[in-house]
Amino acid sequence: MKTHELMEKIISLSKRRGFIYPGSEIYGGLAGSYDFGPLGSMLKKNIKDSWWRFFVENRTDMYGLDSAIILSPSVWQASGHAAGFVDPLVEDLKTNKRYRADHILEDLNFDIKGKTVEEMSQIIKDHGVKSPEGNPLGEVRTFNMMLETQLGAVQDAKSKTFLRPETAQGIFVNFKNIVDTFSPKVPFGVGQIGKAFRNEIAPKDFIFRGREFEQMEIEYFIREEDWEKEFMYWKDEMLEWMGTIGLDMNHVHELEVSAEDRAHYSKRTIDFEFDYPFGRKELYGLAYRGSYDLSKHMEGSGEKLQILDQEKNEWFTPHVIEPSFGVERTLLALLVSAYREEEIDGEVRTYLALHPNIAPIKIAVSPLLRNKPELVEKAKEVFGVLKREFGNVSWDDNGNIGKRYRRQDEIGTPFCLVIDFDSLEKGDVTVRDRNTTHQERVSIDSLIPYFKEKFSL
Numbered sequence: 001m002k003t004h005e006l007m008e009k010i011i012s013l014s015k016r017r018g019f020i021y022p023g024s025e026i027y028g029g030l031a032g033s034y035d036f037g038p039l040g041s042m043l044k045k046n047i048k049d050s051w052w053r054f055f056v057e058n059r060t061d062m063y064g065l066d067s068a069i070i071l072s073p074s075v076w077q078a079s080g081h082a083a084g085f086v087d088p089l090v091e092d093l094k095t096n097k098r099y100r101a102d103h104i105l106e107d108l109n110f111d112i113k114g115k116t117v118e119e120m121s122q123i124i125k126d127h128g129v130k131s132p133e134g135n136p137l138g139e140v141r142t143f144n145m146m147l148e149t150q151l152g153a154v155q156d157a158k159s160k161t162f163l164r165p166e167t168a169q170g171i172f173v174n175f176k177n178i179v180d181t182f183s184p185k186v187p188f189g190v191g192q193i194g195k196a197f198r199n200e201i202a203p204k205d206f207i208f209r210g211r212e213f214e215q216m217e218i219e220y221f222i223r224e225e226d227w228e229k230e231f232m233y234w235k236d237e238m239l240e241w242m243g244t245i246g247l248d249m250n251h252v253h254e255l256e257v258s259a260e261d262r263a264h265y266s267k268r269t270i271d272f273e274f275d276y277p278f279g280r281k282e283l284y285g286l287a288y289r290g291s292y293d294l295s296k297h298m299e300g301s302g303e304k305l306q307i308l309d310q311e312k313n314e315w316f317t318p319h320v321i322e323p324s325f326g327v328e329r330t331l332l333a334l335l336v337s338a339y340r341e342e343e344i345d346g347e348v349r350t351y352l353a354l355h356p357n358i359a360p361i362k363i364a365v366s367p368l369l370r371n372k373p374e375l376v377e378k379a380k381e382v383f384g385v386l387k388r389e390f391g392n393v394s395w396d397d398n399g400n401i402g403k404r405y406r407r408q409d410e411i412g413t414p415f416c417l418v419i420d421f422d423s424l425e426k427g428d429v430t431v432r433d434r435n436t437t438h439q440e441r442v443s444i445d446s447l448i449p450y451f452k453e454k455f456s457l
């Protein structure tokens with residue numbers, strides 16, 4: 001299948017089946033804005049729950065946090081975002097549309113590693129680079145991506161603040177609180193999941209680059225001398241989690257980010273890239289932030305953001321390893337990993353081979369016929385038991401069995417369970433496997449252990 005065709009199919013399935021809708025659609029939409037429908041929000045929740053369990057709950061060295069989205073403007077002054085969180089912007093001189101200059105030049109295979117805006121302007125002039133619409137381009141300039149807002153009734157410079165562009169700073173500004181209340185020993189980490197906002201010049205590629213998105217971030221506080229060891233350890237942890245949620249690991253690649261391309265705070269960064277249908281692009285980042293953030297916030301706030309080394313009786317500023325994950329990019333990579341089409345008897349069967357622990361619906365329960373009360377009653381009984389045990393179990397008695405299977409396949413439900421007349425006599429049901437379409441009879445009494453094993457719970 002051609003790559004743009006795959007993307008179109010994923011976008012269409014997402015809307016048709018209630019995963020992702022265009023934002024503000026009844027008002028004509030809002031560029032780069034999407035709403036996650038009933039199934040999309042379940043898929044998102046499963047991703048976040050899995051991340052939280054793996055990186056926070058199942059560990060003894062991690063603390064969870066849910067910090068504010070709107071922080072004091074002083075936070076962004078100290079962190080360097082107010083001055084340095086910029087992208088290179090270039091304008092089409094005819095249409096006044098704005099573009100990311102680096103994206104335009106990269107698409108034309110110019111090497112722009114470490115290039116300044118002046119150097120990018122020069123390349124555009126020297127090579128007569130045009131806008132995607134074929135018009136002349138203006139000078140490249142920097143554009144701050146922080147999304148501004150005003151707090152309170154009076155709108156002046158004092159009321160101006162920003163929505164956070166990363167969840168990370170909420171962790172750094174709570175470092176002292178967590179140390180004071182929990183007295184953790186280094187190494188320890190803080191994990192947080194939440195919204196982040198960036199005034200992206202050109203939101204694009206469906207949910208890949210949005211102005212509003214969710215991050216799942218860890219700041220792991222270490223001793224400076226351990227940074228290389230910890231960096232490799234977190235790289236492996238990230239890879240392990242990616243495998244557990246069912247990302248196609250053949251499409252995940254590591255990119256060592258060059259010094260010129262690293263963020264202002266980073267001493268080493270690896271980007272995990274994914275082969276999306278529109279190209280190989282950043283999925284996650286792993287950065288060694290040194291002691292940059294804690295040092296800057298110490299300077300900015302005057303507070304001591306350090307830990308006492310009990311043995312040496314010395315205060316020190318921990319260094320930080322930061323694994324950073326985007327929820328939307330995970331969700332899109334999962335849809336790309338899971339999308340399948342196969343031909344059966346001249347008909348195309350579409351299904352999402354989502355991992356059972358991530359699929360929005362784990363099991364769909366149906367009576368063979370919905371106008372037979374005895375089947376419906378038995379099916380409702382089984383449905384109730386499974387729902388109490390596994391949560392995301394759905395009742396489906398719409399249309400004939402073939403249609404139900406097609407619908408459940410398209411939303412990635414790993415198992416469909418049907419109660420038929422034999423079930424009433426023999427106490428067993430048909431369980432159909434989404435990937436193989438193979439069906440087997442399973443006794444009602446053993447359904448819970450049967451599915452527990454399938455979900456490896």
Ligand code: GAP
Pocket residue numbers: 165166167168198200207208209210211212213214215217282283284285322324325326327328329
């Ligand atoms: N705290 C580090 C940080 O924010 P980043 O590479 O700018 O680093 C981390 O962002 C992750 O957030 C990315 O790897 C990506 O998964 C996600 N992300 C960043 N910008 C995004 C956007 N505009 N839309 C969707 N996800 C985005």
